[in-house]
Amino acid sequence: MSGVWVFNKNGVMRLVENPYNQSAGDSSESSSSGGNQQQRMRRKILIHLPTSEVVSSYGSLEKILKNLGWERYYSGDNTDHLLQFHKRTSIDLISLPRDFSKFNSIHMYDIVVKNPNVFHVRDM
Numbered sequence: 001m002s003g004v005w006v007f008n009k010n011g012v013m014r015l016v017e018n019p020y021n022q023s024a025g026d027s028s029e030s031s032s033s034g035g036n037q038q039q040r041m042r043r044k045i046l047i048h049l050p051t052s053e054v055v056s057s058y059g060s061l062e063k064i065l066k067n068l069g070w071e072r073y074y075s076g077d078n079t080d081h082l083l084q085f086h087k088r089t090s091i092d093l094i095s096l097p098r099d100f101s102k103f104n105s106i107h108m109y110d111i112v113v114k115n116p117n118v119f120h121v122r123d124m
Contacts, residue, residue, distance in 0.1 A: 017042075017105060043124040044105040049117065058083060058100055061111075068115060070094065 003017040046055040048064050055061045062072070065085050073084040073093065085094040092114045096107050108121045 044108055044121050045124050046108045046111065047120045047122055049120055055119075058096070058103075064118075065094070065115075068118065 003015045005013050006016050007013050046061075047053070048055060053060065053064075055064070062083075062085075069087050069089065070085040071088070073086040075084060081098050083096045083098055085096075086092065094107075094111060094114060096103060105121060108119075112119045112121055
């Protein structure tokens, strides 16, 4: 993953992934306007390589993961805000936000790393 660390006006630093054509001169200006920054960022998509399918919902992702041997993991505390998957043959755990709109590149890369040669993250 790549990106640029920027400071907000309140002094908090955060990572901005793949900013569009953002020069060093206007980075302080854009860090104060979150909306403009979101428009400059490229949206990522998760691709299932064997079928070239774009994963567009948790339903399709869960179906693919089940075919790969992943099972839903129900832990008592996190069922309200997390979907979790585990494999019996490993100690890996995939944790995803229950709300698909909060599914981002960090979660996508987690899936890619734990399923090599099956998924790929691309810019939209």
